[in-house]
Amino acid sequence: MGRGKELEEIKQLFENRDKIGIVGLIGDGGFGKSALTEQWVLEVEKQGFGGLKRVLAWSFYSQGSHQRTFSSSQDFFAKALPFFGFEKEIPQDEVDKARALVECLNKQAGLLILDGLEPLQQIQQPPDIGGEINDIAIKELLVQLRCSRQSKSFVLISSRQEIVELKKREDYQELKLNNLDIEDGAKLLEILEIKGTREEYLEVSNDLQGHALSLVLLAMLLKQHKRGDIRYAKELPPLETDQKWGGHAKRVLSYYDKLLSDHEQRFMYCLGLFDRPMHWKEKNALFKNAPYAQPLKNLNDLEWQDLQNTLEIKGLLLKESTQKAQRIQWDTHALIRQFFSIQFEKNHQQSFQDAHRVLFDYFQSIPNKNQPDTLEELAPLYRAVVHGCLAGEYFKALDEVYWDRILRGGEYYSQNKLGAFSQDLTAIAAFFSQGWSQPIDLPIEIQAWLLQAASFCLMSLGRLADAVATREADIKLYVKSENWIESSRSSGNLVDLLLPIGRLIDAEHAAQQAIKYAEKTDDKFRQMASYSRLATVLHRRGKLLESQQAFEKAEDLQKKDQPDYPYLYSQRGAQYCALLLDLATNDQQRKHVLERANYALIISKRNNWLLHIAFDYLTLAKTYQALQQIDEAQTHFNLAIQGIQNAKVVQYAPQFYLSRAEFYLEQNQSDRCKADIESATEIIDRCGMKLYATDAALLQSRYYLKKDDRPQATYFCDLADQLIDETDYHLRDNALAHLKSQLKLK
Numbered sequence: 001m002g003r004g005k006e007l008e009e010i011k012q013l014f015e016n017r018d019k020i021g022i023v024g025l026i027g028d029g030g031f032g033k034s035a036l037t038e039q040w041v042l043e044v045e046k047q048g049f050g051g052l053k054r055v056l057a058w059s060f061y062s063q064g065s066h067q068r069t070f071s072s073s074q075d076f077f078a079k080a081l082p083f084f085g086f087e088k089e090i091p092q093d094e095v096d097k098a099r100a101l102v103e104c105l106n107k108q109a110g111l112l113i114l115d116g117l118e119p120l121q122q123i124q125q126p127p128d129i130g131g132e133i134n135d136i137a138i139k140e141l142l143v144q145l146r147c148s149r150q151s152k153s154f155v156l157i158s159s160r161q162e163i164v165e166l167k168k169r170e171d172y173q174e175l176k177l178n179n180l181d182i183e184d185g186a187k188l189l190e191i192l193e194i195k196g197t198r199e200e201y202l203e204v205s206n207d208l209q210g211h212a213l214s215l216v217l218l219a220m221l222l223k224q225h226k227r228g229d230i231r232y233a234k235e236l237p238p239l240e241t242d243q244k245w246g247g248h249a250k251r252v253l254s255y256y257d258k259l260l261s262d263h264e265q266r267f268m269y270c271l272g273l274f275d276r277p278m279h280w281k282e283k284n285a286l287f288k289n290a291p292y293a294q295p296l297k298n299l300n301d302l303e304w305q306d307l308q309n310t311l312e313i314k315g316l317l318l319k320e321s322t323q324k325a326q327r328i329q330w331d332t333h334a335l336i337r338q339f340f341s342i343q344f345e346k347n348h349q350q351s352f353q354d355a356h357r358v359l360f361d362y363f364q365s366i367p368n369k370n371q372p373d374t375l376e377e378l379a380p381l382y383r384a385v386v387h388g389c390l391a392g393e394y395f396k397a398l399d400e401v402y403w404d405r406i407l408r409g410g411e412y413y414s415q416n417k418l419g420a421f422s423q424d425l426t427a428i429a430a431f432f433s434q435g436w437s438q439p440i441d442l443p444i445e446i447q448a449w450l451l452q453a454a455s456f457c458l459m460s461l462g463r464l465a466d467a468v469a470t471r472e473a474d475i476k477l478y479v480k481s482e483n484w485i486e487s488s489r490s491s492g493n494l495v496d497l498l499l500p501i502g503r504l505i506d507a508e509h510a511a512q513q514a515i516k517y518a519e520k521t522d523d524k525f526r527q528m529a530s531y532s533r534l535a536t537v538l539h540r541r542g543k544l545l546e547s548q549q550a551f552e553k554a555e556d557l558q559k560k561d562q563p564d565y566p567y568l569y570s571q572r573g574a575q576y577c578a579l580l581l582d583l584a585t586n587d588q589q590r591k592h593v594l595e596r597a598n599y600a601l602i603i604s605k606r607n608n609w610l611l612h613i614a615f616d617y618l619t620l621a622k623t624y625q626a627l628q629q630i631d632e633a634q635t636h637f638n639l640a641i642q643g644i645q646n647a648k649v650v651q652y653a654p655q656f657y658l659s660r661a662e663f664y665l666e667q668n669q670s671d672r673c674k675a676d677i678e679s680a681t682e683i684i685d686r687c688g689m690k691l692y693a694t695d696a697a698l699l700q701s702r703y704y705l706k707k708d709d710r711p712q713a714t715y716f717c718d719l720a721d722q723l724i725d726e727t728d729y730h731l732r733d734n735a736l737a738h739l740k741s742q743l744k745l746k
Contacts, residue, residue, distance in 0.1 A: 001180065001184055001187060001188045001191070001212075002180040002181065002184030002185075002187075002188075003032065003036050003039075003177075006025075006036060006175050006177065007036060007039060007040055007043075009175055010023060010036075010040050010156070010175070011040070011043070011044070013173060014044060014050060014154055015050070017050075017152055017153075017154045018152055019171070020171055020172065020173045021145065021152075021153060021154055021155060021171045021172075022142070022145060022154075022155045022156075022157065022166060022169070022171060022172045022173075023154075023155070023156050023157070023172070023173050023174075023175065024157045024158070024159065024162075024163050024166060024172065024173070024174045024175065025037065025156070025157070025158040025159075025175050025177060026158075026159055026160070026161070026162055026163075026174055026175070026176050026177065027158075027160065027176065027177030027178065028160055029160055029213075029249070029334065029335050030211055030212060030213030030214060030248075030249050030333070030335055031177045031178070031179065031211070031212055031213075032177065032212040032213070033115070033116075033158040033159075033177060034059075034115055034116070034158065035212075036177070037057075037113060037115060037156060037158060040156075041055075041057070041113070049111055050111075050154075052109055052110055052111045052153075052154070053108065053109075053110070054083065054084055054085075054108065054110040054111070055110065055111040055113075056079070056080055056083050056084070056110065056111070056112055056113065057113035057115060058076050058079070058080065058112075058113065058114055058115065059115040059116045060073065060076065060114065060115070060116050060117055060118075060119055060120055061115070061116030061118070061119060061334045072120075072135060072422040072423065072425070072426050073120065073135045073137045073138045073422070074375075074422045074423055074426075076138075077090065077097040077098075077101065077137060078090060078375075078376075080101055080112075081097065081100055081101055081104070084101060084104035084105060084108070084110055085104050085107065085108060086100050086101070086103075086104050088100075092418055092419030092420070093419060093648055094135075094136045094137040094140070094421075094422065094461060094462075095136065095137065095140045095650075097137050098137045098138070098139075098140035098141040098144060099140065099144055101141060102141060102144040102145060105145070105153040106153075109152045109153045109154075110153050111153070111154050111155075111156075112153065112154070112155045112156075113155075113156045113157075114138075114155065114156070114157045114158070115157075115158050116158060116159065116334065117133075117138070117157055117158065117159040117161075117163065118159045118160040118161050120133055120134055120135040120138055121133055121134065121159065121161050121163075132164055132165065133163070133165055134463055134466070135422075136461050136462045136463070136650075136686060137422075139165060139686050140682070140686065142163070142165055142166060143165065143682055143685075143686065162174065178210075179209050179210035179211055179212070180205070180210035180211075180212055180215070181210060182202055182205045182206050182210055183202075183205075184205075184210065185201075185204075185205030185206075185208070185210040185212075185215055186198065186201035186202045186204075186205045187201075188205075188212070188215050188216070188219075189201045189204060189205065189215060189218075189219055189230070192215075192216070192219035192220075192223075193219075193223070193228060194219050194222055194223070194228050194230050195227070195228045195229050195230060196229070196230030196231070200230045200231070201230070204218070204230060204233045207233070207236075208248045208251075208252075209248060211248040211249065213249050213333065213335060214248040214249045214251070214252050216315055217249060217252040217253065217256065217315050217336075218233060218236075218252050220313065220314045220315040220316075221252060221255065221256050221259065221314070224259075224310075224313065224314050225259045235255065236251050236252065236255055237251050237254050237255065238251070239251060249335045249336075249339070250335070250339055253335075253336065253339045253340075254339075256314075256316070257339075257340075257343060262295070263295065263296060263299065263303075263307055264307065264310065264311060264314075264316075266292065266293060266295060266296055267296060267307060267311065268311070268316060268332075268336075268340040269292070269340055269341075269343065269344035269348070269352075270283070270286055270290075270292075270293050270296070270355065271317075271330060271331075271332055271337060271340060272337055272338070272339075272340035272341030272342075272343070272344050273286070273341065273344070273352075273355055273356060273359065273387075273390075274337075275386075276331075277329040277330060277331035278329060278330045278331070279328065279329050280326075280327065280328050280329065281362075282359065282362065283330070285358055285359065285362040286355060286358055286359070289358045289361075289362075290351075290354055290355040290358045291351065291354060292348065292351035292352075292354065292355055293355065308327070308330075316332060316336055317330060317331075317332055318330075318331045318332055318333070352390075353390070353391045353392050354391070356387045356388075356390040356391035357387075357388075357391035357392075357393060359383075359384075359387040359391075360384055360387040360388040360391050360393055360396075360397070363380040363381065363383045363384035363387060364380070364381065364384045364401060366380035367380055367381060367405075370405060371404075371405050371408055371413070372405075374418075375418055375420055375423065378406060378414065378418075378420070378423070379423075381401055381402075381405055381406055382406070382423050382426055382427050384397070384401050385397045385398075385401050385402050385406075385427040385430055386426070386427070386430045388401060388430075389430035389431060389440075390430070394431065394440065394442060397430070397431075398431065398446070398450075402427050402428075406424070406427065407424075415457075415460075419648065421457045421460040421461050422457075422461065424453075424457050425454065425457040425458065425461065428450060428453055428454045428457065429454075431450050432450075432454070435469075436451075436454055436455075436458065436466055436467075436469060436470040436473075437451075437469045437470055437472070437473040438473070439451060444477050444480065444481050445481065445483075447474075447477055448474045448477040448478050448481070448483075448486065449474075451470050451471070451473050451474030451477065452471075452474050452486075452490065454467075454470045455467045455470040455471040455474065455493070455497075456493075458470060459496075459497060459651060460649070460650070461650075462650045462651070462683070462686055462687040463687075464497050464500060464501050464651060464687050464688060464689070465501060465688055467497050468494065468497050468498065468501070468503075471490055471493055471494045471497060472494065474490050475487060475490045475491055475494065475513075478490060479517070484517045484518070484520040484521050485517075485518075485521055485523055485526060487513075487517040488514045488515075488517035488518040488521070488523075488526050488529075488530055489514075489526065491510050491511070491513045491514035491517060491530075492510075492511070492514045492529055492530055492533050494507075494510040494514075495507045495510045495511045495514065495533045495536075495537060496533075496651070497651075498510060499536070499537065499540065499691060500651050500652075500654075500687070500689040500690075500691050500692060501687075501688055501689060501690055501691070502689070502690025502691045502693070502694070502723070502726065502727035502729065503727070504537060504540055504541050504691075504727055504728040504729060505728050507537045507540075508534065508537045508538070508541065511530065511533045511534035511536075511537050512534065514529075514530035514533060514534075515527070515530040515531060515534060517530075518530045524557050524558075524560055524561035525558075525561050527557050528554045528555075528557035528558045528561060528568075528572075529554075529572065531550050531551075531553045531554035531557065532550075532551065532554040532568065532572040532575065532576070534550045535547045535548075535549075535550035535551040535554060535575070535576070535579070536575045538550060539575070539578065539579045539582070539731060540691070540729055540731050541728055541729070541730055541731065542729075542730030542731045542732075542733060544579065544582065544583060547579050548579060548583065551568070551575075551576045551579060554568060554572065554576075555567065555568050555576070565603075567596050567599055567600065568600075569599065569600040569603045569604070569612075570600065570603070570604060570609060570612040570615075571611065571612055571615050573596060573597075573599075573600040573616075574597070574600065574612070574615035574616060574618065574619045576596075577593050577596050577597055577600075577619045577623075578619070578622075580592070580593050580596075581593050581619075581622060581623060581626060582731075584626070587627060590623055590626050590627050591627070593619070593623050594620065594623045594624075594627075596619075597616055597619040597620045597623060598620070600612070600616045600619075601613065601616035601617070601620070604616050610643065610646050610647040611643075611644075611647040611649050611652070613643050613647075614640055614642075614643030614644040614646070614647050614652075614656070615640075615643075615652075617636050617637075617639040617640035617643050618636075618637075618640040618643075618644075618655075618656055618659060620632075620636040620640075621633050621634075621635075621636035621637040621639075621640050621659070621660070621663070622659060624636060625637075625663050625666075630667065633663060634663070634667075637659065637660040637663055638660075640656055640659075640660070641656055641657065641660060644656045650683060650687060651687065651689070653680075653683050654680040654681075654683050654684050654689060654692035654695075654696070655680075655692060655695070657676045657677070657679045657680035657683075658676070658677070658680045658692065658695050658696060658699055660676050661673045661674075661676035661677045661680065661699055662699055664676065665699065665702060665703060665706070668706075670703070670706070670707070673699075673703060674703065677696060677699060677700060677703065680692065680696055681693075681696050684696060690723055690726065690727050691727060691729060693723055694720055694723040694724055694727060694729050694732060695732070697716045697717075697719040697720035697723060698716070698717075698720045698732060698735055698736065698739060700712075700716040701713045701714075701715075701716035701717040701720060701739055701743075702739065704716065705739075705742060705743070710743070713743060714743060717736070717739050717740060717743060720732070720736055720739070721736060724736060
C-alpha cells in the first residue's frame with residue numbers, strides 16, 4: 001500500500017544492474033522496508049530472478065535489544081560463503097571473509113539481500129554524526145563490491161539509517177521510505193476491513209502519522225477485541241517516545257498488552273527473551289524449566305495450535321515460512337519483540353531473570369566438550385554468556401563460561417587460535433549497559449578488565465575510535481585503585497590507539513601519563529615501554545632531538561632490566577630505527593640501523609613474534625632502500641607485507657603498504673604503487689586513520705605529479721596540508737614543503 005513507486009524503481013534498477021548494483025531502502029522501524037523487499041522478491045521470482053542462480057536474504061536486526069552494544073556479521077558469513085560456492089575453510093580474519101564473498105559473487109552473479117543493517121551501524125545521534133558501519137567485514141564487503149560490477153550481482157540493503165559508505169558511489173542508489181501519506185493510511189484501514197467512515201479513517205491515519213506497522217497492528221487489535229470498530233482507536237495511550245524509534249507502534253502494543261489472554265501474554269514475553277527467532281528446543285527448555293512459562297506446557301495440542309493461530313491473526317506472530325507439519329521456530333517483528341522484552345522485565349523482573357537463567361543453563365549444556373575447539377562448537381557458549389548476564393549471573397557468565405570455557409583462561413584461545421574477536425566482543429557486550437565506556441556495577445578490578453578486553457577486541461576489529469573511550473575508562477579505574485602497573489600499561493595502549501587516528505597531542509599526553517604511572521613502580525620494563533611510546537609520538541610530531549633523548553632513556557632502562565640486550569628490540573626497536581633512519585646523513589649511520597634491525601629480527605624470530613618480525617623486515621627494507629640496494633629492499637618489503645598480513649594487526653598495516661608503495665614510486669613501478677596505495681586507503685578509510693591518511697595523501701600527490709596530472713596532485717597536496725594541521729603530524733612538514741615547490745615548478 002502506497003509503495004508502488006518504490007517497487008517499480010527497484011524493478012528497473014534490478015533490470016539495469018550493470019549500472020546500479022547496490023540499492024538501499026532507508027526508512028524508520030515499522031515503515032515496511034522488509035514488506036516491500038518481500039513483495040519485490042515475490043515478483044522478481046516469477047521472472048526467474050533475472051537468470052541469477054543463487055539468492056540469499058539475511059536479516060541482521062538484533063531483534064530484541066539484548067545486544068544493544070554490539071551486533072556482528074559472523075553468522076551471516078558462516079552461511080553466505082558456502083551458499084555462494086566458497087569451498088575452503090571460512091577465514092578467521094574479518095576482511096578475508098568479505099573478500100572471499102566478493103570473489104564468489106564475481107565468479108557467479110547472485111542476488112544478496114541484507115535486511116536491517118542498522119545494528120551494524122553507529123547510531124546517528126545527532127543526525128549529522130554517525131551512521132558508519134561498525135562491522136569491519138560488512139564494511140569491507142561493501143567497499144570491495146565496487147569492483148564487481150562486471151559480475152552483474154545485485155545487492156539490496158535495508159536500514160533505518162543512511163549507509164554513509166555508499167552515498168557517493170556511482171553504482172549505488174538510495175530509496176527513502178517515509179510514513180504512508182494520510183490517504184494511503186486511511187485506505188489501508190479500509191482494506192483491512194475496519195468499520196468506520198472515511199473521516200474516521202483519515203483521523204486515525206493522521207493520529208498514527210501513517211506509520212504502517214502501527215496501522216496494521218491497530219486494525220488487528222480492533223478486529224479481535226472491538227469487533228473492528230474504529231471508534232475504539234481513541235483509547236490509545238498518548239505518544240510517549242520518539243516516533244522515529246517506533247513510538248506509535250508502542251502505543252498500540254501498550255493497548256494490546258492489556259487485552260491479551262494470560263497464555264498469549266506469557267508466550268509473547270517468552271519470545272522477547274531472544275534476540276533472534278526462538279527454536280523449538282529452546283522453547284521446550286523454557287516450558288519445562290521456567291516457572292513463568294510452565295502454564296504453556298499444560299496446553300493440549302488443540303489449545304496450543306489455537307494460541308499460535310490467534311497470535312498470527314493478531315499480527316503478533318509471524319507465520320511459519322516452511323510447510324512443515326510442526327513449527328520449528330517462532331518469530332515476530334523487531335519492534336514487537338523489543339516491546340514485549342521490555343514489558344516482561346518491567347512487570348515480572350524475577351520471572352524475567354529466572355527464564356534467562358534457564359536459557360543460560362540450556363546453552364551451556366549444548367557443547368559436548370567443556371572447552372570446545374571450533375567457532376561452531378563455541379556458538380552456544382557465546383549465547384550462554386548473554387543470557388547469563390540478563391539473568392543477573394554476571395560472575396558465572398564471566399568466570400565459568402567466558403574466561404574458563406571460551407578463553408581457556410590466560411590462553412585466550414578464542415582470540416589467539418580462532419581470531420574470534422567479533423564473537424568475543426558479542427559476549428563482552430553483555431556486561432555493558434550504556435555504551436562501551438560503562439560496564440555494569442561489578443568490582444572495580446573486574447570492570448577494568450572488561451574495559452581492557454573490550455578495547456582490545458574493538459581495536460583488533462579496526463574500531464579504533466570506539467576503543468579509545470573504552471581504554472580511557474579502564475585507565476580511570478586502575479588509577480582509582482592505585483594499580484600503577486596496569487595504569488601505565490593501559491595508558492601506553494591508549495597511545496597506540498590515538499596515534500593512527502591522528503590525535504598526536506592527546507597521544508603525547510597519554511605517553512607522559514604512562515611514564516608518570518610507571519615511575520611509581522620499580523618495573524623497569526614498564527618504564528622502558530612508556531619512554532619508547534613517548535619517543536614515538538615525539539618523532540611523529542617532528543620533535544626529532546626530543547624523540548632521540550626519550551629513546552636513549554628507554555634503551556638505558558632496558559640495559560638495566562636486561563643487561564644482555566644492548567639495543568631496543570621488537571616494535572620499540574623498529575620505531576627507534578625509524579627515527580635513526582630519518583636522522584642519518586651518511587651510509588655508515590644507515591648501516592648501523594641495518595645492524596640493529598638484524599639484531600632485533602633474530603630475537604623476534606626466536607620468540608615467533610609475528611608482529612615484531614614484520615616490523616623488523618620493514619626496517620630492513622627501508623634501510624636497504626636508503627642504501628640504494630634495490631633488490632634487497634624489494635625482497636624485504638615483500639617479507640614485511642607478508643609478515644603484517646600473518647600478524648593480522650590492522651592498525652599497523654597501512655604504513656607497510658604505503659612504505660612499499662613509496663619504494664615502487666621511486667622505481668617507476670606505477671601500477672604496483674597504485675595497488676599498494678589502494679590497499680592502504682581501504683584500511684585507512686575503514687578505520688578512520690588520519691595519521692596514515694596524511695602519508696597516503698602525500699604519496700598520492702607525488703604519484704599524480706609523476707603522471708603529470710596537476711589537478712589531482714594539487715588536490716592531494718591540499719588534503720595532506722589540511723591533515724597535517726588537524727593532526728599535528730609535523731614530521732611531514734618538509735615533505736609537504738618539497739611537494740608544494742614541485743607543484744609550483746610544474
